[in-house]
Amino acid sequence: MVDITHKNNTLRTAVAQAVVKVGSSDTIEAIVSRNIPKGDVFEMAKTAGLFAVKKTSDIIPDCHPLPIECTGVDYKINNLEIVIEMTIKTIYKTGVEVEAMHGASVVALTMYDMLKPVDKNVEIKNIKLLRKRGGKSSYSDSGEPFTAGVVVCSDSIAAGHKEDKAGKAIITKLEAYGVTIKEYTIIPDETDQIQQLVKRLKEEGNDLIIFTGGTGLSPRDVTPEAILPLIERRIPGIEEVIRNYGQNRMPYAMLSRSVAGVIGESLILALPGSTNGARESMDAIFPAVLHTFRILKGAKHDGN
DSSP: OOOOTTOOOEEEEEEEEEEEEOSOHHHHHHHHTTOOTTOOHHHHHHHHHHHHHHTHHHHSTTOOOOOOOEEEEEEEEETTEEEEEEEEEEEESSOOHHHHHHHHHHHHHHHHHHHTTTOTTOEEEEEEEEEEEOSGGGGOOTTSOOEEEEEEEOHHHHTTSSOOOHHHHHHHHHHHTTOEEEEEEEEOSOHHHHHHHHHHHHHTTOSEEEEESOOSSSTTOOHHHHHGGGOSEEOHHHHHHHHHHHHTTOGGGGGOOOEEEEETTEEEEEEOSSHHHHHHHHHHHTTGGGHHHHHHHHHHHHHO
C-alpha cells in the first residue's frame, strides 16, 4: 500500500452516488409499500452498504484499513430512478472516497438482487463520487505567491565539515507549494548573526523565515534564544503540532525546542537541524500553516 505515515489525521468526508433504474412504476410502488418478496429493499440494501463500507480494505488491494466513524445512506426517488447517496466520515490520514463508492455500489447491487424476481429491467448506473473534503488539498492556501528565506544554523556546516541536507529538504517542500526561495544561507549558530539575519529577511519582505538547526539542548544551540526576543507574537499551536507529529514517529522529538511566531507580516519558524526532523516538521504544518498569511492580511484589513 501507499505510504501514508507522513500524513496528518484530519476530518475526511466523501459522498458517493449510485442510481438504480427500474422498469415500471409498479416496482417503485412495491418498494415504497414494502411488498417486495425478499423484504424491505431500502433497509436491506442499507445494511448491506454498511457492511461493505467496513470491508472495503478487504476487497480493494491498495485501500488502507481505517476507522469509519460515520456512515449515512439516503434515497431519493425520481420517477423510475432511485438515487442512492452514501456519506462516509472519518478522522484519519487518508480519504474515504473509495469506501463511499464501494458502499453505494453494494447498496445498488443489493437492490438489484432483491428486485430482479419482480422486474427484469432493473439496471445500475452513474456510480460516482459527488464530493469529498479533508486532507491537505482542503486546507491549502498555496495559490498565493509566497516568498521565503531559509537559514541553516550550524557551526560544522558553516565551516564546511558537513553537507546541509535539512535546509535542502525544507526548500524542496516549499517549492512543492509554489513558494519562491529568495535566500538560502548557512551561518554559524551565533546569536548576533541570527538576529541580524532575521531583521534583514523581515525588512526584505519575506513571508516565511525558516531556520533549521540550533534547537537542541546543547549550550551551543542558541537559535530559539536568539529569535524569541524578536518575535512579536508567538504561535504555540504550530510548535505543539510540530512536536506532537515528531513524537509520534520518534521519542526524542520531545527534546526539540522548535519556535514559531510572527514578526510584522513575516512568519518565522525555528525547526530541528536533523534532516528527518526538518522534513517531518514541514510535513506536520504544510500547507495549512500558509493560512497564517490570510489571517494576517485580514487583521491588517480590519485594522484599516
